[in-house]
Amino acid sequence: MTQQGVRWTADQVLALAPDSASRTAGSELGTAGPWSGAGSSGEGTVWGLCADGGSAPYRTVVDVADAAGPACQCSCPSRGFPCEHALGLLLLWAGGDGAVPRGEAPEWAERWIAGRRTRAEREPAAGSSGSAGPEAARRRAARRAERVTAGAVELERRLADLLRGGLAAAEQPGYGLWEETAARMVDAQAPGLAARVRELGAFAGTGPGGPVRLLEECALLHLLGRGWLRRERLPEGLAATVRSRVGLPVSADGPAVRDHWLVLARYDTADSRLTTRRVWLYGTDSGRTALLLSYGAAGRAPELALPVGLALDAELSAYPGAGQPRMALGERFAPPAPTDARPPGTTTARAAARYGEALRDDPWLDAVPVTLDRVIPAPDGDGWQLADADEDAALPLTPAARSRPGLWRLVALSGGAPVKVFGECGHQGFTPLAAWPEGAGEVVPLC
Amino acid sequence: MSRTTTAVGTSLPDSWEELVTTALLGTDRRTPAGSVPGPDAPSALLDAAAVATVRRRAGLRPARAAERPRPAPDDPRPPLPSAAARRLAMLLADRPGVSGGGRRGTAPDLMELLPQWLAAANARGFAAPPAALPALLDAARGRTDLRPAALRFAGPRALWLARFNPDWRFALRSTPGDGTSTPRLHDTEGVRRLWEEGLFAERVALLAALRSRRPAAARELLAAGWATERAEDRLMFLDSLRTGLGPDDEPFLEQALADRSRNVRATAAELLSALPGSALAERMAVRAGACVAVDHTRDTPTLAVEAPHECDAGMERDGVVARAPAGRGERSWWLGQLVEAAPLGSWSRRLGGRTPREIVALPVADGWQGELHAAWCRAAVRQRDAVWSRALLGEPSAPEAGGPGAVSLAERAQLLGTLDAAERAEWVAGFIETHGLSEAFQLLGVCAVPWAAPVGRAVVDALNIARDAGSYPWSFSGVMGLAERCLDPSEAGHLDALLAVPDEPEDASPGAGGYWSEAFQRLVTTLRLRAAMLTELTPAAT
Numbered sequence: 001m002t003q004q005g006v007r008w009t010a011d012q013v014l015a016l017a018p019d020s021a022s023r024t025a026g027s028e029l030g031t032a033g034p035w036s037g038a039g040s041s042g043e044g045t046v047w048g049l050c051a052d053g054g055s056a057p058y059r060t061v062v063d064v065a066d067a068a069g070p071a072c073q074c075s076c077p078s079r080g081f082p083c084e085h086a087l088g089l090l091l092l093w094a095g096g097d098g099a100v101p102r103g104e105a106p107e108w109a110e111r112w113i114a115g116r117r118t119r120a121e122r123e124p125a126a127g128s129s130g131s132a133g134p135e136a137a138r139r140r141a142a143r144r145a146e147r148v149t150a151g152a153v154e155l156e157r158r159l160a161d162l163l164r165g166g167l168a169a170a171e172q173p174g175y176g177l178w179e180e181t182a183a184r185m186v187d188a189q190a191p192g193l194a195a196r197v198r199e200l201g202a203f204a205g206t207g208p209g210g211p212v213r214l215l216e217e218c219a220l221l222h223l224l225g226r227g228w229l230r231r232e233r234l235p236e237g238l239a240a241t242v243r244s245r246v247g248l249p250v251s252a253d254g255p256a257v258r259d260h261w262l263v264l265a266r267y268d269t270a271d272s273r274l275t276t277r278r279v280w281l282y283g284t285d286s287g288r289t290a291l292l293l294s295y296g297a298a299g300r301a302p303e304l305a306l307p308v309g310l311a312l313d314a315e316l317s318a319y320p321g322a323g324q325p326r327m328a329l330g331e332r333f334a335p336p337a338p339t340d341a342r343p344p345g346t347t348t349a350r351a352a353a354r355y356g357e358a359l360r361d362d363p364w365l366d367a368v369p370v371t372l373d374r375v376i377p378a379p380d381g382d383g384w385q386l387a388d389a390d391e392d393a394a395l396p397l398t399p400a401a402r403s404r405p406g407l408w409r410l411v412a413l414s415g416g417a418p419v420k421v422f423g424e425c426g427h428q429g430f431t432p433l434a435a436w437p438e439g440a441g442e443v444v445p446l447c
Numbered sequence: 448m449s450r451t452t453t454a455v456g457t458s459l460p461d462s463w464e465e466l467v468t469t470a471l472l473g474t475d476r477r478t479p480a481g482s483v484p485g486p487d488a489p490s491a492l493l494d495a496a497a498v499a500t501v502r503r504r505a506g507l508r509p510a511r512a513a514e515r516p517r518p519a520p521d522d523p524r525p526p527l528p529s530a531a532a533r534r535l536a537m538l539l540a541d542r543p544g545v546s547g548g549g550r551r552g553t554a555p556d557l558m559e560l561l562p563q564w565l566a567a568a569n570a571r572g573f574a575a576p577p578a579a580l581p582a583l584l585d586a587a588r589g590r591t592d593l594r595p596a597a598l599r600f601a602g603p604r605a606l607w608l609a610r611f612n613p614d615w616r617f618a619l620r621s622t623p624g625d626g627t628s629t630p631r632l633h634d635t636e637g638v639r640r641l642w643e644e645g646l647f648a649e650r651v652a653l654l655a656a657l658r659s660r661r662p663a664a665a666r667e668l669l670a671a672g673w674a675t676e677r678a679e680d681r682l683m684f685l686d687s688l689r690t691g692l693g694p695d696d697e698p699f700l701e702q703a704l705a706d707r708s709r710n711v712r713a714t715a716a717e718l719l720s721a722l723p724g725s726a727l728a729e730r731m732a733v734r735a736g737a738c739v740a741v742d743h744t745r746d747t748p749t750l751a752v753e754a755p756h757e758c759d760a761g762m763e764r765d766g767v768v769a770r771a772p773a774g775r776g777e778r779s780w781w782l783g784q785l786v787e788a789a790p791l792g793s794w795s796r797r798l799g800g801r802t803p804r805e806i807v808a809l810p811v812a813d814g815w816q817g818e819l820h821a822a823w824c825r826a827a828v829r830q831r832d833a834v835w836s837r838a839l840l841g842e843p844s845a846p847e848a849g850g851p852g853a854v855s856l857a858e859r860a861q862l863l864g865t866l867d868a869a870e871r872a873e874w875v876a877g878f879i880e881t882h883g884l885s886e887a888f889q890l891l892g893v894c895a896v897p898w899a900a901p902v903g904r905a906v907v908d909a910l911n912i913a914r915d916a917g918s919y920p921w922s923f924s925g926v927m928g929l930a931e932r933c934l935d936p937s938e939a940g941h942l943d944a945l946l947a948v949p950d951e952p953e954d955a956s957p958g959a960g961g962y963w964s965e966a967f968q969r970l971v972t973t974l975r976l977r978a979a980m981l982t983e984l985t986p987a988a989t
Contacts, residue, residue, distance in 0.1 A: 156490070163489035166473025215470045219496035348509040356505035363501045379611060380513035387512035394512040408581035412608050415519035415577060427504040437577070442529070444578040 029088025030297040038092065039103035046093045046100060047109040050076075050085045060085040061109040063116060073112050091297050144189050148246060151188025152225040155181065155197075159222050167214055192247030196221050220364055237322025241362045244321050252328030254318030259283035260311045261290065262341050264369075264422045265433035267447035268302065277302035280369055280422070280433065281316070281327075282343040289343070289369045290316055290327040304329070308434065309443040310336035323361030325369060342436055342443075343422060345373025348388050348395045351425045367426025374418035374438075377411050384411075386430055389418040398429040406446030410435050413444050421446075463503065466496050519607035524574035531568070531983040532576045538564055539582040555973035559932055561586065563896070563977065565596040567984050573600075580605045584615045594618075620648060632657055642668055647680065654687045662691035670699055678708040685714050692718060697725050704764055716766020720788035721829050727765050728790045734762065735789035736797045738782055739819070742812060750798075750806075752815035754778035755785065779818050786822035791835045803838040824858045828865060836862040837870075843877030860889045872899035879905040884913065888925050897935040906930055907938070910967075911945060919959050920966040931970055936978035942971050 029035075029050065036057065038048030044064045049057040062072040062082070072086040082090075093100040105113060158181055162170060170177065178201030185194035196217070203213040227234065227242040234242065244250045261281040268277045279292040294304035306312060315330035346354075351370040358368045375386040378394070383402050387394035401407060401423075410432050413419055423432040423446075432446045469477045474488040482491035527535070538561045568575075575583060580601055587597035598605065598618055609615035632638060641653055658665035669684055676684065685703060688696055696718070703715035704727070719727035734755070742751040755762075758769040758781050766788065771780035791803070798806055811819055820839065827835040839854055840862050854862070863871045875890045884906070894902050906926065913923055920927060945967040948960045 159493060160486075160489040163470060163492055164473055164475050166471055166476065168471045169473075211471055212467055215467055215496050216500045218470075219493050219500050222490075222493035223497040223501075352507050352509055356507065359501055359505045363497075376515050378513045378515045385510070385513055387515055388509075392512050393509035395509055405581060408608070408612065409578045411611060412577045412580040412604065415604050415607065416516045417518055427507060 025084035026087025026091060026297075029084055030091025035089070035092060035099065037106065038089065038100045039105070040093060040100050041105055042102065045105060045109070045113055046089055047105055048089050048092070048100070050088065058085050059108055060089050061105075061112050062086050062090055063113065064090070071116065144248070147188050148190045148228065148248070151185050151190045151193060152228045152246075154184060154188070155193060155225045156222065156229075159218060159225070162218070167211055167218070170214065190246050190248075192245050193221070193224065194247070196224070224364060235322075237361060240320040241322055241324060241364075244319065244324070245362075245364050250319050250321075252317045252319045252326075254320070254327070256315040256317045256330050257283065257286060257288065257327075258313075258315045258333075259285045259288070260313055260339070260341070261316065262311045262339060262343065263306045263308050263336065264289075264343065264443075265445060265447055266306060266308055267433065275302055277304055279304060279306050281306075281312070282371075282422075283316075284311065284339070284341045287344075289325055290318075291325040291369070292316075292329055293326060307336060308445045309338070311339040311341060312336045321362070323358055324365075342420060343371040345371040345420050347391065348372060348375065348386065348393045349391075351395065351430070355425050355427070365426070366428070367424035367431065369422070370425040370430075371420060371422045372430075373420055375421055376416065376418055377407075377414050386421060386432070395425065395430040398426075398431045401429070401431045404447070406432065409444055410446050413437055463499050466492065466499060470496065516611075517607075520603040522574045522602045522604055524572050524602065527568065527573045527576055528983060528986050531573070531980075532579070534980055534983055535564065535568075535576070535579055536582070539579065539586055555969060555976050556928070556931065557976075558586075559928070560973070560977060560980065562593060562596060563932065564980055564984075565593070565600050567981060569596060569600050571984055573984070575601050575605070577604060580608055584609060584612075584618060588614060588617060632660055638668070643672070647683075650680075651683055651687065654684060655690070658687050658690045662693065663695060666696060666699055673703075678711065681706065681708060681711050682714060685711060685718070688718060692721060694722060694724055697722060701726070704766070712764075713766050713768065716788065717829070720766070720790075721831075723790035723792055723830060728788070730761070730765055731785060731788040732790050732793035735782075735785040736793060738785060739794075739797070741798055741809070745812075748799075748809060750809045750811045750815070750819070752782070752811065752813065752819060754782040754815075779815075783818055783822045783825075786819060787825040787829065789826065791823070791826050791830055791832045803835045807838040807841075820854060821858065824854055824862060828858075828861045831865045833865050833867070833870075836865040840874060843874045844881040856886060856889050860893050863890065863893045868895040869899060871895070872902045876901035876905040879909050884909045884923055884926050888929070891926065891929050891933070894933070896933045898933050900935065900938075903930075903934050903938050904941075906934070907942065907945075914945075914959070914963045917956055917959055919956050920963050927966055927970065931973040932977075934970070934974055936974045936981070939971050939974040939978065942967060942974075946971065 034051050035048045036051065038046070040046040045061065046064065047059075047061040050060055051057045058074055058076040060072070060074040060076075060083075072082045074083045074085045076083055076085055078084065089100075158177065162177065178197055182194045182197040182201075185191070185197055200214065200217050200221070203210055203217055224242065224245055227238070228246050231239045231242050240250075261283055264280040264282050266277065266279045268275050270276070275296040277294040277296070279294070281290045281292065282288075283290065292304060292306075294302040296302035312332060313334045314332040316327040317330055318324075319326045319328065351372060354370060355365075355368045358365050372386060372395075374389040375394075376389055378385055378387045380394075380396065383399070384397045384407060385394040386397065397407065410419070410421065413435050418438050420436040420438070421430075421432045422434040423430050425431075434446055435444050436442075437444075465480060469479050469492060474484075474492055478484045479488060479492040479495065481495075482488055538557045540557075583597050583601045584605055587594045587601075594617070601618075606618055609618040638653065638657065642650055645653065654665055654669065657668065666688065669688075673681070688700075700715045700719045700722075704712055704719070706712050706715065716727060719725045720731060722728060738753050738755060740751050740753075742749045755778060758767055758777075762781070762785075763769055767781060767784045769781075771777045794806055795801060795803070798809075801809075807820070807823070810816075823835065824839050826832070827839060840859060841854075863874060866874070872894055875887070875894055878890060879887050879902075887906075887909075891898075891902070891906070897903075898906070907930075910923060910926070910930070914920070946964055948964040950960070
């Protein structure tokens with residue numbers, strides 16, 4: 001899995017998490033606060049005591065050097081594997097800021113390590129049989145699908161109840177349905193549904209546009225639930241989109257695409273538990289636009305650090321789902337290098353049409369990546385718009401983009417003249433993420 | 448979002464508004480159009496809403512374009528070299544609060560380097576990178592001392608930009624017009640119109656700009672409508688004549704001596720007294736000369752002072768303030784003003800052909816020395832007289848130079864300002880060698896940046912001595928900060944020996960050695976950074 005003594009990245013650690021709930025719980029424990037007596041051996045064993053509410057601290061020990069994947073033991077009652085304490089400890093260790101020093105394993109950790117070694121010697125081929133077999137994996141997947149189905153049915157019932165009584169009830173302050181429903185979806189192992197439900201809470205009671213957005217999102221949630229329940233009857237591409245929107249684990253199994261990937265934009269969004277980094281790439285040979293996602297514990301920057309404006313010679317492979325841009329970074333052939341390349345642009349009308357076309361493959365899509373050519377940022381009432389230099393057409397900026405400092409960099413760069421702008425174009429408007437001046441000049445990040 | 452919609456919803460069997468109303472009320476109260484009441488009604492409503500939502504979204508079209516902004520005026524300056532542009536972005540990113548408060552450790556204080564960077568970039572005449580303008584304006588907004596240099600560097604596009612953001616209104620206020628309506632200075636008609644119709648700030652800026660290029664034209668502009676200006680405005684305008692003051696200004700200033708406002712009269716008198724050939728200066732020389740004489744009746748020649756007995760109308764007209772501040776004797780108050788306004792060149796003739804140095808060395812009878820020397824100091828500063836300044840400053844190593852002598856540190860700092868940079872540096876270096884750093888802060892402030900070699904070396908030696916004496920570096924944080932900003936970057940190499948943590952002497956403050964090492968580390972890092980900054984701004988000849 002990894003070389004002895006080499007620290008992992010936070011990404012690698014979080015990839016171990018069985019579900020998003022344990023991922024977020026692990027992230028919360030990935031700080032020095034709850035830990036004491038943490039340490040690591042040179043041979044890839046990490047240990048520590050975690051004071052996580054209980055009377056006695058949990059004893060956590062992880063062995064990351066095992067070729068069959070990391071093994072861990074923790075005195076907590078959690079049945080998740082690895083448990084959030086093991087994840088937290090690994091995050092702390094991956095952070096590498098001295099919280100997990102090299103040292104001698106305490107007696108309780110040493111006992112476990114020694115036990116593993118003897119067992120490993122007794123059954124040398126243990127890794128390939130038993131729990132890791134394909135049959136078992138299929139059974140696990142089927143069990144999970146059942147739970148998600150139960151969750152989707154419950155969600156349908158709750159949405160029906162809501163519509164029967166009227167959305168006006170949900171506009172009342174203190175309405176508790178969203179958080180509770182989200183928790184039920186987490187239990188049903190459908191984190192995608194849970195996240196959408198939680199967002200619904202944000203639309204409720206947000207002024208004049210609130211009821212409209214609320215109905216739109218309820219309808220799309222209903223569409224997703226229905227999509228899951230009838231996924232067997234959907235075309236394969238759409239079914240894959242439904243699976244990934246619901247939140248089932250997906251892996252990037254598309255064919256590797258080698259290209260010179262121009263880094264267009266990079267931005268982080270953070271909630272109290274997790275920092276998510278999005279990196280938009282443009283393949284200068286393939287003409288393909290790709291999205292890389294990377295995660296970090298709360299308050300810590302995700303690992304993936306691709307500088308905007310450089311091009312990366314690397315292989316990417318797509319995640320399943322029709323028309324969706326997410327890809328995974330495979331082998332890199334050279335470090336990122338400067339380039340003069342820019343993505344080709346289009347008009348505002350084509351950009352809006354492109355979003356409409358993308359909805360065919362993924363009706364839950366909020367926005368598509370688009371590069372606009374020769375647009376001029378222009379003030380429009382309280383907001384701003386990007387107006388075609390040569391036509392009487394314009395896309396409004398999203399409300400979020402209006403309050404970002406990037407807006408002013410864009411306006412300053414333009415100075416009333418046409419610029420090329422890359423961003424996300426969707427039903428809320430356009431979010432500019434990067435811009436180029438009309439003449440020579442480097443890319444200006446706007447996010 | 449409605450902005451980008453076209454009329455899609457209206458063609459649906461149940462319009463979108465109908466769906467929203469039904470959803471708000473609930474299907475128990477209202478049956479969705481086209482479905483039957485009952486348990487399936489909510490689901491039917493959601494189905495219809497999902498179709499309508501996706502349909503609406505898929506049908507989005509661009510809106511009509513709003514009025515596009517007028518293009519920003521051209522900036523003819525050459526673009527910043529890219530390394531310098533990156534440096535600027537770094538300096539601007541280092542805002543207070545961004546990099547965490549508290550002790551700085553060994554990291555340089557980047558924000559403090561911004562003024563220097565701006566000065567260097569302005570001196571080389573580079574244009575600001577457009578994308579950096581928002582950060583520049585934000586920095587200038589937070590620090591008024593940065594504004595002139597930052598706005599100059601930011602150029603015309605920044606003023607264009609500032610019109611769109613209320614946070615940046617200050618830029619429009621501090622610069623007359625919006626950068627496009629300022630008349631060219633040789634456009635006589637445009638200048639006159641702005642002078643007659645402009646706002647106060649615009650007029651002050653116009654006058655200052657004109658005065659620095661064409662002093663006579665500025666004075667004539669001022670004289671034309673002088674009588675109709677308000678008193679406060681007259682004072683501000685008169686003050687702008689300090690720039691480029693010359694004998695040609697005398698008639699106008701003489702006229703201003705009869706002004707209705709006392710402050711205007713005082714300023715006019717002050718300006719006239721700075722013109723040694725003026726009639727006012729001559730009158731003052733006669734009055735002051737009558738008060739000071741060499742008394743030869745004593746064993747050594749001594750200056751005898753006979754302060755004026757009254758402040759007559761003529762003195763008052765020439766700017767002497769008759770009423771002494773509380774706690775000061777009237778006669779010594781009048782004397783001070785006369786001596787301050789009298790041309791220094793007249794004293795040699797009056798006092799037996801002595802040089803300024805000889806005059807300053809003469810003992811003064813009856814305790815008048817403080818009053819007399821202080822007035823000479825003010826005169827030397829006002830008349831920018833280096834010979835008298837040198838005499839009054841004395842030797843930097845003299846014992847009284849460090850303590851509260853006849854001439855205070857503030858006065859010394861001002862006197863130093865009349866000397867040329869090299870001489871100033873020599874004097875301050877000599878002062879620090881004798882008296883250490885504790886009194887030197889004010890004097891260092893008047894030294895040219897980067898510090899000349901003697902000053903730099905004296906400061907580093909003195910810091911070294913302070914460290915060896917075992918005190919904490921933050922007792923010298925003011926001087927340290929100055930050194931980071933002002934020491935010649937080429938001195939960095941001489942500091943390497945100071946970076947090590949020294950052995951602590953027994954009487955030293957605990958841990959001081961480590962803190963000193965850290966402080967010197969920061970000093971060296973900052974100097975290296977400044978050297979890099981300047982190199983980046985000097986494009987290699989191609």
